Amino acid sequence: MCRSPVSPPHHDSDHVNDGSVQAIVYILTSGRRRIPAHAKILAAASPVLESVIDRLRSSEKTIPILGVPCEAVEVFLRFIYSNRCSEEEMEKFGIHLLALSHVYLIPQLKRRCTKALIGRLAIENVVDALQLARLCDAPDLYLKCMKLISTSFKAVEETEGWGFLQDNDPYLELEILKFIDDAELRRKRTRKHLQEQSLYFQLSEAMDCLHHICTEGCTSVGPFDKEPSKIRTPCSKYSTCEGLQHSIKHFAICKKRVNGGCVRCKRMWQLFKLHSSICESPDTTCRVPLCKQFKMKGQQVKNKKEEARWGLLVGKVVAAKAISSLSLPKREHEQPMSLRDAMNNHVSVAC
Ligand SMILES: [Zn+2]
Ligand SMILES: [Zn+2]
Numbered sequence: 001m002c003r004s005p006v007s008p009p010h011h012d013s014d015h016v017n018d019g020s021v022q023a024i025v026y027i028l029t030s031g032r033r034r035i036p037a038h039a040k041i042l043a044a045a046s047p048v049l050e051s052v053i054d055r056l057r058s059s060e061k062t063i064p065i066l067g068v069p070c071e072a073v074e075v076f077l078r079f080i081y082s083n084r085c086s087e088e089e090m091e092k093f094g095i096h097l098l099a100l101s102h103v104y105l106i107p108q109l110k111r112r113c114t115k116a117l118i119g120r121l122a123i124e125n126v127v128d129a130l131q132l133a134r135l136c137d138a139p140d141l142y143l144k145c146m147k148l149i150s151t152s153f154k155a156v157e158e159t160e161g162w163g164f165l166q167d168n169d170p171y172l173e174l175e176i177l178k179f180i181d182d183a184e185l186r187r188k189r190t191r192k193h194l195q196e197q198s199l200y201f202q203l204s205e206a207m208d209c210l211h212h213i214c215t216e217g218c219t220s221v222g223p224f225d226k227e228p229s230k231i232r233t234p235c236s237k238y239s240t241c242e243g244l245q246h247s248i249k250h251f252a253i254c255k256k257r258v259n260g261g262c263v264r265c266k267r268m269w270q271l272f273k274l275h276s277s278i279c280e281s282p283d284t285t286c287r288v289p290l291c292k293q294f295k296m297k298g299q300q301v302k303n304k305k306e307e308a309r310w311g312l313l314v315g316k317v318v319a320a321k322a323i324s325s326l327s328l329p330k331r332e333h334e335q336p337m338s339l340r341d342a343m344n345n346h347v348s349v350a351c
């Protein structure tokens with residue numbers, strides 16, 4: 001049985017739109033109930049109700065709100081009076097209240113309903129909620145529904161709601177499938193971005209390591225004027241140190257390098273060149289091989305496109321170096337690239 005949302009008004013005014021605070025109208029519900037309410041309060045809460053009330057003739061005092069359960073209308077009116085609504089009511093009538101808040105333009109109720117419906121989203125109700133979000137122009141709810149459908153599509157496909165949607169709303173089905181495609185594309189882009197970030201951090205560390213080997217010297221390689229280290233255990237400073245030292249030693253003696261036929265030497269060449277591109281030491285003091293030569297050549301790259309790619313790589317490595325030096329946490333990477341892949345993917349400069 002429907003009751004009045006507040007204490008029922010005691011007396012009626014003959015004129016609904018006479019400006020009287022006490023003017024009463026009756027909300028007619030689907031259960032043929034007539035719930036009395038103050039015209040002024042309804043008009044203040046909803047521009048739509050205000051316009052309906054303005055158009056009421058003085059003999060007419062009824063505003064029909066049909067199509068939703070009587071109790072939902074009661075909760076709706078109570079919200080208009082008190083700006084409040086219990087969790088239990090929201091759970092029971094959230095869908096209807098969202099529709100009412102949309103139709104009668106009551107944004108605070110719409111926000112409340114959207115939040116509550118988002119909190120109750122589940123595989124079983126997500127398709128219905130999406131349709132409602134679309135009808136009621138509730139973008140937050142719409143997006144949450146799309147995301148849930150996109151991440152749990154297999155399960156959603158099994159629901160009754162999905163079957164109904166396929167039979168009755170092919171446009172929405174298409175919209176969902178397109179969203180899923182776009183989401184997959186976004187995920188791929190994010191993965192690629194993380195892999196690239198990983199690459200720049202690895203190159204930045206390789207640059208630090210190269211500097212460390214060529215200035216301090218490490219287990220088997222060091223500057224010519226420094227005695228090799230007596231310690232023979234693997235370097236603990238950089239994970240790449242051992243490998244880089246082997247590559248430097250190989251670079252120094254490789255016969256194929258001269259004709260550009262050695263892939264290992266090409267990579268080492270690129271690392272020396274990358275060092276030179278980011279090196280800030282004066283030519284006379286830097287001890288990294290070829291640094292001075294690369295700088296003197298002005299790092300000529302004949303190909304403009306290649307030059308642009310190289311510049312981009314240098315910029316990214318410099319940024320990664322700056323981030324590392326600030327000791328910001330490095331990002332987790334799903335599939336870190338090897339240094340070799342990193343260089344191969346980015347540049348191809350002949351020896
Ligand atoms: Zn080392
Ligand atoms: Zn070689």
Ligand SMILES: [Zn+2]
Binds near residue numbers: 275276288291292
């Ligand atoms: Zn240098």
